[in-house]
Amino acid sequence: MKTTIFSAALGLSLLTPAAQAEDNAKQRFEHEGHIYSYSITRKGDMRLITGVEERSGKPFRLRVGERRVRGTVGSQQVNFPLRDVQPLDTAPTTLAAR
Numbered sequence: 821m822k823t824t825i826f827s828a829a830l831g832l833s834l835l836t837p838a839a840q841a842e843d844n845a846k847q848r849f850e851h852e853g854h855i856y857s858y859s860i861t862r863k864g865d866m867r868l869i870t871g872v873e874e875r876s877g878k879p880f881r882l883r884v885g886e887r888r889v890r891g892t893v894g895s896q897q898v899n900f901p902l903r904d905v906q907p908l909d910t911a912p913t914t915l916a917a918r
Contacts, residue, residue, distance in 0.1 A: 848874075856880075
């Protein structure tokens, strides 16, 4: 289930040009009644997505490479192929911009 939620989050962040163009700008989305806020930072060929599920405060940190996504959700490790990422149908909302 965590893979589904975060692969949806990745799909949103990977396919939305506004999210890619504004590194470190806070974005948020809702999925199955949960609201997630996150930011994206580029480090070389890798994207680092860090955020939190707003209700529980559970943090997540995902490293997106060319073929795989690795990281943590709360204290649990996640690791899945990038091809499993599916986009959400909604656009992110900018919380703050620099």
